[in-house]
Amino acid sequence: MAATIEELLTRCVAACCPGASGVTGPRRLSGGASQETWSFDIVHPDGNVGAILRRAPPGYGAAPTRAAGLNAEAALMQLAHGAGVPSPEVLHVLRPQDELGTGFMMRRVEGETIPRKILRDGQFADARPKLARQCGDILARIHGLPQPELPELRRMSPETEIAQLDQEYRGFDRPRPVFELALRWLRDHDPGPSAEMTLVHGDFRHGNLIIGPDGVRAVLDWELAHTGDPMEDLGWICVNSWRFGEIDQPVGGFGSREDLFAGYEAAGRRVEPARVHFWEVMGTLRWGIMCCGMMQRFRLGPDHSLERAMIGRRSSETEIDLLRLLAPRGGAHAG
Template sequence: MIEADLGRCVAGFYPGASGVAGAAKLSGGASQETWTFDIVHPSGNVGAILRRAPPGYGASPSRAAGLDAEATLMQLAFDAGLPSPRVLHVLKEEEGLGRGFIMARVEGETIARKILRDEEFAKARPLLARQLGKVAAGIHSLPQAKLPKLRSMTSTQEIADLGREYRSFDRPRPVFELALRWLADHDPGASREVTLVHGDFRHGNLIIGPDGVRAVLDWELAHLGDPMEDLGWICVNSWRFGEIDKPVGGFGSREDLFAGYEEAGRKVVPDRVMFWEVMGTLRWGIMCCGMMQRFRSGPDHSMERAMIGRRASETEIDLLRLLAPRA
């Protein structure tokens, strides 16, 4: 069914296309789907990806930028020379595919354990932290005048939001209480510079090849805020997958990340990065608690939710390691 709808859609925007082939669903969350397929064309098939909220689904969650905004941001990044897929088409209501967009497929790997362990990526691993510093700098330099409408977020707002969400579970965790108090006591306040923030700059949202970073994906949580947030988030221990001594994604050092960022002409504020690393660690812990809460009380008792939920205890260890030298 979706191949027929995609075929009609593609024929309308891709000159010479005769249809699509090989449509396969890659993932599906509560409200969004990702499909891979080939655009069939006389000069050779073209790899493409559909990211959509199918017909009948409501609005995006309040923190989400929205699919139209995601498409705009990805195209702005592509036009600026950043590693980003090219957006081929934004869906129209009359096409019957829901809300979303079609982008060119970028070949590479997103699974962290393969990136960190497979020989194929051995030469890329030492380069990734510096490359990602440059990419983050490019994202933070995108001109605000061209950005779609996005929510704004400050550190003070984030602390308050996390506190409310944590307390809604009514399951006390002393380490989370400690982290919330530490964040409130060390809140740096509004950043002197407000930029575009990717919001989920980490493994799983990066396509990596043997040559390094090929694309940044999933701009769903993009917003305006402190650019140091992205640098802190990619240093959260949960994204190191066991390579605890390599703070940036399990493959590199903060020094290389910061060097790449500053080589691209932007300034790192290390204390703010550390603040956001603590914030990000707590945020992930609270997200894990939310998964466990939904497993316990909701209709979806999937093992995946339970497995993610148990990782809240790992973030408690991470928080204690971060805060012990600073208590």
């Protein structure tokens, strides 16, 4: 009979926590279709340790082409944590003998990731005005991580990103005039490769930040990390889809671009607003195309879940966002 997840974790924790006698309360958290996330406590005589397992289950195939892979993700998190970036501490990278697949264990960080709670609940009222500047500071530190210490990552430029989006969009064979407009605008306004290529987190936004009453406590989900234009991360967090209804607060629904940029520059890095705007357009189109992909999977299979359909219909929202960015009323830059 195959060992249970609790039995496998019990055997595994000895490698990362000497003296541990087992685990308690393993439960699977909601997550993507390709990876699993488990929460559990490591039982130890010096006090239990809250932990998270992030893994691709045994037998799962290769990671999606845009993903850096879980081993690279663990290496990036170890590097970030060691440099003082708020990132969970990696306790153990899984080995074949652990029989848990590919992935890693990390220390659990308490806090909230649900955007609507962060943007509305009273316990975060004092934190909200500080979050945009904190995000700028954290991104500056991510972009400053030493290149020689990075794992092998994809190198991306605006040109390659546009080509990838165009290929994905054409694959749906469902023309959308606003997406055509956005692709043409991106080609016409391609700023070229950045003068400085840095680590790019690739998915720095609401849902991937653990936030407490004191502010940002941890950055999660480094799986889309690559090297490229650092302004990409600043543009991505400003995409309207991550504001969750608070459209007048461009940075995650909680702050201004000015505060984001101030935090970034106070940490010793330079903002290029025109490039940030380019990447905000790119990010908005990317999310729209990702939504179309969700709808395609719902319509054609293999995933006919209501969640896929609900995300898929949000492609129409990104069309409105793109029009606000590219053809704002009165000619002014849209928020």
